[in-house]
Amino acid sequence: MGLNSNDLTIGDSYSEVIVDDLTRTQIVQYAGASGDYNPVHSDEKFVTEVAGYPTVFAHGMLTMGMTGRMLTNYVGDGRLTYYGVRFVNQVWPGDTLTARAEVAAVREEDGGTVVDLTISTTNQDEKFVLTGNATARLD
């Protein structure tokens, strides 16, 4: 089931807490599933002594993946036609993230109706970690 175009108004929004107290283990889990083993995400010794960061940090793609869950919960499964983001701040172990989508436009595309969404994900300090856009097919 998708969203119905008749039920949507510009400015409508939907949000979810996508992770509460991000763990290092989840970051490792994402490394294993995605195949991205960059040691900045899991190797405390490397990241502090060589890369020079205070501790390990999440893959941008983990934040994009978790934000994608909010999106598909909102627009329905298999409905996205576009999803794009910028990673604007790093995400650290212990972070609690909230992802939000806001209706920017409802329009016709390829003979169907689609919604354009503006997306943002913020951390517990209300700092943006991700901003982006998505488009999804509507009923």
Next chain:
Amino acid sequence: MAVERFPVEASHILMFARSIGDSNPIYADQAHAEATEVGSIIAPPTFAQASAQFDPDYFLRPKDGQKWFGSGATASGTLIKETAESPKGDDKKSGSSAGGLHAEQHFTYHRHLKPGDVLSAETKPGESWEKESKRAGVLKFNESITEYRDQDGELVVTARSVGVVTEKVIEQ
């Protein structure tokens, strides 16, 4: 990057969905999926990125017989160990030692991936540009475009990725 064969498998989709904390049964339960309009298990929207698993040359995966740049006996297996007598000084503070960071990622879905798909991926370089940043010095951006095609040669996902190499470690 060129990936000749990226088989999309149900167990990989399950592990990927778990790793992003997504318990939606559309990624795991065939019976549930069959009863939805989608009709089968599909992959989460960012799953195409896991094609890295099938890229033989992917540089962010340790490989048999090759030194890895993460830590083992020393902080990095490919850098000369720093000592008090020969500190590397400011080199250490270069964010580039992390191999760069991910700045942007965009996916256009022509259709959603499902178990049984066998994809191939071709990556082409895009634009390059530089920007000055207060928090990390000169930022060097590089764009790449990856086209994922299915077993019938149909374009299924187009991905646009932007990487950034920072002059300095990003100030927190």
